[in-house]
Amino acid sequence: MFNFPMLYEDELIYSVVARAGIRAGITSPKQLLNEVFGNRKVVSTFDLPNQLAYIRNLYQKRQYSTESLIYSHTLFSIYAPFIPEDRRAQCMTWMKKESQGSVHLAVGLNASRLPALNKVRYCPACFKIQSERLGEPYWSRLWQIQGANCCLKHGILVDSELDFRPSARHAYVSADFESNNAIVQLPASETDLFITNKVLELLKLPPCSSPSYEQWSLFYKNLALSANCNRGLSHINFDSILNKLLDRWSLSTLRQFNLHDLDADNSWLHSIFRKHRKSFSYLEHLIAIEAFIGRHWSFKEIITHVSGLNIKKEDEILKPSGKSPSDIQFQRNQWQNLLIEFQKSIKQARQKDGGLYAWLYRHDKTWLISYNRSHHSTHIANGIKHDWAKRDRLYVRQLLNIKNTLIWDLDSPRRSSNWWLNQAKTSSTVEKNLETLPLVSSFLARYSENVNDYQIRRLTRVYISRISQGISLSSWIILREAGLSEQRLTEEASRFHGSISHLIEKENWNFKYENNGLT
Numbered sequence: 001m002f003n004f005p006m007l008y009e010d011e012l013i014y015s016v017v018a019r020a021g022i023r024a025g026i027t028s029p030k031q032l033l034n035e036v037f038g039n040r041k042v043v044s045t046f047d048l049p050n051q052l053a054y055i056r057n058l059y060q061k062r063q064y065s066t067e068s069l070i071y072s073h074t075l076f077s078i079y080a081p082f083i084p085e086d087r088r089a090q091c092m093t094w095m096k097k098e099s100q101g102s103v104h105l106a107v108g109l110n111a112s113r114l115p116a117l118n119k120v121r122y123c124p125a126c127f128k129i130q131s132e133r134l135g136e137p138y139w140s141r142l143w144q145i146q147g148a149n150c151c152l153k154h155g156i157l158v159d160s161e162l163d164f165r166p167s168a169r170h171a172y173v174s175a176d177f178e179s180n181n182a183i184v185q186l187p188a189s190e191t192d193l194f195i196t197n198k199v200l201e202l203l204k205l206p207p208c209s210s211p212s213y214e215q216w217s218l219f220y221k222n223l224a225l226s227a228n229c230n231r232g233l234s235h236i237n238f239d240s241i242l243n244k245l246l247d248r249w250s251l252s253t254l255r256q257f258n259l260h261d262l263d264a265d266n267s268w269l270h271s272i273f274r275k276h277r278k279s280f281s282y283l284e285h286l287i288a289i290e291a292f293i294g295r296h297w298s299f300k301e302i303i304t305h306v307s308g309l310n311i312k313k314e315d316e317i318l319k320p321s322g323k324s325p326s327d328i329q330f331q332r333n334q335w336q337n338l339l340i341e342f343q344k345s346i347k348q349a350r351q352k353d354g355g356l357y358a359w360l361y362r363h364d365k366t367w368l369i370s371y372n373r374s375h376h377s378t379h380i381a382n383g384i385k386h387d388w389a390k391r392d393r394l395y396v397r398q399l400l401n402i403k404n405t406l407i408w409d410l411d412s413p414r415r416s417s418n419w420w421l422n423q424a425k426t427s428s429t430v431e432k433n434l435e436t437l438p439l440v441s442s443f444l445a446r447y448s449e450n451v452n453d454y455q456i457r458r459l460t461r462v463y464i465s466r467i468s469q470g471i472s473l474s475s476w477i478i479l480r481e482a483g484l485s486e487q488r489l490t491e492e493a494s495r496f497h498g499s500i501s502h503l504i505e506k507e508n509w510n511f512k513y514e515n516n517g518l519t
């Protein structure tokens with residue numbers, strides 16, 4: 001087939017084949033299959049198509065590799081990181097050539113708890129933009145993923161007339177027939193936006209090898225340990241895991257994905273925190289990780305971390321280190337308490353007890369890193385009010401002491417808010433949390449110098465020094481010694497300087513000193 005259309009961004013393979021049919025004016029599905037694949041038995045599939053080597057060969061200049069077709073124009077990316085590496089490679093081979101349903105089976109779709117989409121979905125507003133810009137709408141892969149229910153720009157996706165798993169297994173239907181401008185899109189909920197964003201992260205991941213089941217098992221074990229959802233070293237406390245999950249996700253959201261059945265001993269949640277024997281879906285991973293990592297996280301970061309977990313090392317660390325589990329548990333508790341004391345600042349906790357940190361690093365490194373990673377906060381968490389009140393009093397006392405020792409010191413640099421905080425050696429977090437430190441804030445409001453204050457202090461210093469020495473008080477000498485000039489003086493400082501000069505003239509001090517030969 002000549003002039004096979006170039007793919008649009010995120011366009012599904014299904015969509016480009018349908019567009020090729022329209023362009024070539026082919027109305028018979030079998031004829032289209034023959035033209036594109038040279039084979040009338042190819043089954044049309046939205047999510048995980050095969051025969052991609054044929055598609056690649058339709059482009060004269062070989063613009064695409066089959067790998068890029070798979071990762072940018074099918075839904076393989078949302079499954080790939082969660083199936084073992086050998087299976088990922090096998091799936092790619094199937095997708096290049098023939099699959100006959102094996103790919104769907106191998107990524108776990110057939111056994112998945114997630115309900116399949118009934119209809120192919122679209123965003124009416126995006127359709128409109130596509131039609132205006134490109135002259136035709138197309139099926140985007142962003143719309144065909146369970147859980148990613150919205151367009152990030154325009155709102156909730158809309159069902160088309162087309163079945164996601166159509167009974168006409170050989171037809172390719174273009175997006176063209178679906179342009180109903182009258183549809184009003186519902187706004188997306190926060191949950192829809194969150195999940196859609198996370199799924200987009202997966203779609204954007206470059207091809208890379210997948211972590212093993214053992215690595216995923218270890219990752220979840222560490223996740224449970226770091227959230228204190230364990231009894232002893234190796235037993236997981238499922239009640240606390242369940243509580244954590246339900247703290248983050250409503251049952252109705254879980255029900256929507258058929259992930260709400262959590263009580264049974266063999267629920268997906270129990271299984272994901274046990275030794276992995278099968279793959280879990282992107283939504284199960286997303287929901288579990290989000291409930292346990294109480295901060296911003298990305299799939300890229302998590303998958304890189306899991307791929308780097310060293311299974312052997314973990315065993316070596318726990319067994320031949322010669323440390324008993326109770327020793328390890330004790331030291332872990334100590335570290336957890338220290339992090340609580342220092343409001344999750346790993347740096348401060350390390351400074352306080354470097355020995356403990358070193359011990360854990362030597363004997364329990366995987367846990368330490370995973371715990372720190374999930375508990376480190378770049379900002380101070382709200383809600384520990386009594387600590388802030390205590391800090392507030394402590395810091396303001398330090399500041400007042402400094403101010404009292406400085407009362408006759410006219411030489412220091414400008415006493416800005418920052419300068420005061422540096423003198424008191426407060427941590428950098430104080431500056432960012434002034435609203436929780438009322439005493440420190442009012443001290444700073446009262447004693448911080450602006451540029452006016454600073455220039456006036458410099459002039460005062462020079463005047464006092466020269467008057468006490470009985471030397472010349474000419475205006476330009478004062479300015480030069482204060483490191484100022486007429487041009488740089490602020491209005492207020494200039495008024496101050498003017499009024500002192502006026503006073504000096506009136507009292508004839510200059511004359512007196514100069515006559516005494518003291519200049």
Ligand SMILES: [Zn+2]
Nearest residue numbers: 123126151154
């Ligand atoms: Zn849209």
